[in-house]
Amino acid sequence: MDAKTFDWRQFLTRWSEEWADAQGSSVDLSPDDLEDQQRRWLGAAPATDTDIARMEARLGCEIPPSYREFLRVSDGWRHAGGFVWMLAGTREAHWHEDASGLGEDHDEFWGDEDNPEETRAQVGLWSRALQLDVQSDATYVLLDPEDVGPDGEWAVRVWSSWRASDPERYPSFAEFMVAMHQEFHHLEAGRDGERGAAAFVNGTTRAQDAAVDRARIAALRGRYEEAAELLREAQRYGRPRATELLHQIGQLGGPYGAGRRPPHPSDPRFLTELLPLHAADLLGSHRSVDGLPFADADRFPETARAAADILREMTEGTFRYRPGGAFGEAVDEARELARWGDTDAAWRILRTVVPMWEPLGPDHIAPVGLLADPVLAPVLTAERRSELLATPRGGEQGPAPVPARDQDPGGLSWLVRGGGLRPGQSSPCDYRMVLVEGAAPDELPGLLGSSPGTALSPPLRRWDVSGHHRPGQRRFSSYDDKALLSVGRAGAGWSFGVEESPARFSSDRFVSPAQAASAGGGRAIVVWSEWNRPAPLFHVSVARGGAPLYAFTVRAGAVEDSSGAIPAELDPAVLGFGPPDMAAHAAAAARALDAIADGYGVTLPRLALTEGRLHSFESVSWTRPPGSGETYLTVTMG
CATH class of the missing domain: 3.40.1580.10 (SMI1/KNR4-like)
Structure with missing residues (x-):
């Protein structure tokens, strides 16, 4: 009105x-x-x-x-x-x-x-x-x-x-x-329903309910802003379906109104979407899902066991969104790509099949269950969520939206940019990585695991890696430098393991894992970069078939050590390493990373490493044990 x-x-x-x-x-x-x-x-x-x-x-x-x-x-x-x-x-x-x-x-x-x-x-x-x-x-x-x-x-x-x-x-x-x-x-x-008389139905309620139906069709045709406007008006009139539909648009980044009904097992979306999303909201705000009534077999005998499994999987980070049908098959394929870091390819698969998605009921207008999947949720950036909302689906027709751009910059030199591995920071982040040719990501623990039988973790956010592998760790030794490597695919035929903010590089005790990583016969590349401890450092070591090929370390602009036949494009002097100037060091490091990326055809997925979830494991120590007569430091916290 x-x-x-x-x-x-x-x-x-x-x-x-x-x-x-x-x-x-x-x-x-x-x-x-x-x-x-x-x-x-x-x-x-x-x-x-x-x-x-x-x-x-x-x-x-x-x-x-x-x-x-x-x-x-x-x-x-x-x-x-x-x-x-x-x-x-x-x-x-x-x-x-x-x-x-x-x-x-x-x-x-x-x-x-x-x-x-x-x-x-x-x-x-x-x-x-x-x-x-x-x-x-x-x-x-x-x-x-x-x-x-x-x-x-x-x-x-x-x-x-x-x-x-x-x-x-x-x-x-x-x-x-x-x-x-x-x-x-x-x-x-x-x-309504409490007064014991006729339901509250009149010309206004009928008009607003008709508007909700029009909004639903508009949303399925990709006209989500038009749908949201109709739904906001209907929500102000208290029409119950409006809130649920509007909430789905809001979850995917569109305009929305406040309020949402709690999930209930009677809804056909309960197990696939409503309960996982409810659990994700609780866990995202650092609350527990323990005590939720949905796993109570006395109250909900038909769904309690499945609900208990979902709540456990959400807590462990192992939940998988399983919508079923052709769309579900594509979701499985996209998830497999995303869990190894290829989020751009994962989104391209999802983009293709969104038009095939079918709702589970009249109050279902989008596959919001994707947002409960711990691996796929980071794939759906704000731009991609808008594209999903604007894509006709559920049997409706409409113009296709402009595709969202890829997120990963390609190559490796983005690591030296401000906020590279730590979005929002102005300076680069220290890191170390190993790139392995001819080995799948799940084979890296067999090459570099800290102990026999080292296994990959479930997909983890970068800030959860340490707590998962070393819960409550209080002792730290200067001769025990086992990296916590997040792993994935680094391009055709290559895998990566990356650790951000590692322990300090010590050239006199450092043992490059490149030889062990290349034991399968392919090549392995190790890069270690520090910025301020106590001076900028950049290290590269390369091996093939278990034998070293070449290595060099630059600290404070000076070559600290080098060995083997370093390719001309990676010669520290050619790269521009020189006086200890941070800007010059960053530029030289970027040129080195570009040369490695171009020469070996490798890349790292920025979105997966910074916002996504990746498998991880604890590697062998990158520092040799103490020799005879050598001392070392052990620190016990608390």
């Missing part, structure tokens, strides 16, 4: 009739309410021009247009929403003049210079406002004569003492009344 052009008589008549029907045969009505129900009118007689003129003379100003038009239909109003029981007409409206004594405290808070302009504009509201509430549940309705739009409308501000928030602002009296009509509907919809 357009608050600027609607017919006041029609609007108020409909509201009154809907209110009267909603009361049913209640015996709890007050005499005034009973009279209003019988005459099917919540208002008063129209105010005359004389009434309005007298009011304006008393107030000393002209009243805003939409309030004036309202008064010409009804000189006051009862039950404006759920918390204002009587709204003023020409005789009751008056200047508030801070009669409630709230001005001083509010003005001090609102006037803080750090507040945004719209907050500071409220200073003086309690002294200058025209008060329209006559009877209410501690709720004030104030017309602000200093907040005037180009159409001459005064803003309405509504504040309740029991709400911990600033006054709610409406651009005009008409829009305030539309919102109160919506509030009435929202409250009645929430009571």
Whole structure:
């Protein structure tokens, strides 16, 4: 409903009739309410021009247009929403003049210079406002004569003492009344089924439910912004399906409204989407899923066992989204790529099959269960979620959206850029990595594992790797430098293992794992980069078939050691390593990484390493044991 052009008589008549029907045969009505129900009118007689003129003379100003038009239909109003029981007409409206004594405290808070302009504009509201509430549940309705739009409308501000928030602002009296009509509907919809009488159904509810159906079709055709607009309006009227549909759009990054019903086993999406997403929300906010009732066999005998498995898998990070059908097969394929770091290829598969996705019921408009899968969720960047929302699906047709760009920059030199492995940081992050030719990622523990039978972890976020492999570790030795390597594919025929922020490089004790990693017959490349401990360092070592080929270490711009036949393109002097200048060091390191990437055809997946989940394992120590007569340091924490 357009608050600027609607017919006041029609609007108020409909509201009154809907209110009267909603009361049913209640015996709890007050005499005034009973009279209003019988005459099917919540208002008063129209105010005359004389009434309005007298009011304006008393107030000393002209009243805003939409309030004036309202008064010409009804000189006051009862039950404006759920918390204002009587709204003023020409005789009751008056200047508030801070009669409630709230001005001083509010003005001090609102006037803080750090507040945004719209907050500071409220200073003086309690002294200058025209008060329209006559009877209410501690709720004030104030017309602000200093907040005037180009159409001459005064803003309405509504504040309740029991709400911990600033006054709610409406651009005009008409829009305030539309919102109160919506509030009435929202409250009645929430009571539907409790009154023991006929359901709350009328022309407005039917129109809004039809709008929800149109929104659903629009969403499936990829017109999610149009759908969201219809659903937000229907949600304000309390239509139950609107919230669920709007929440799905919101989960994928589109415009959405607040509120969501808790999952229930009766919904066909419960096991595939609702429960996993609910668990993901809890775990994401560092809460436990223990104690959720869904695994209780006495309460939910048909789904309890499956629910318990899902909750366990979500806690362990091993949950897999399994939508079934051709779409489900593609999800499995995409997940296999993503768990080894190829998130761009994973998204290309998902993009292709989104049009094949089918909803599980009338309240299902998108495969939001992808967001509960710990491996696939990071694949869905904000740009890709928007593309998914804009893709026609579920049997509907529409234009295909512009494809989202790939996320990974390719190559290796992005490692030396600010925020390379730590998004948001201005400087590069220390790291060490091993690149192995001819070995799959899950074969790396057999080549470099810290002990026989070393196994890969479940896919982990980078900040969870240490806690998974070394829970509660308190002892650290300078001669025990076992890397925690996150693994994946590094290009055709190559795998990688990467550790960010490793222990300090020690050239006199360092043992490159390149020889062990290349024992299968292929080549292995080790790179170690430090920036400030105590001077920038860059190390490269390469082996093939278990034998070293070449290596060099540059510290503070000087070649600390080198061996073997270093290719010309990797010669430290050719790369530009020189005086200990950070910018020059970064540029030289970038050239070295470009040369390695181009020469060996390798790359690293930035999105997977920084935002995704990868398998990991603890490697052999990259530092040799102490020799005879050598000392070493062991630190015990706590």
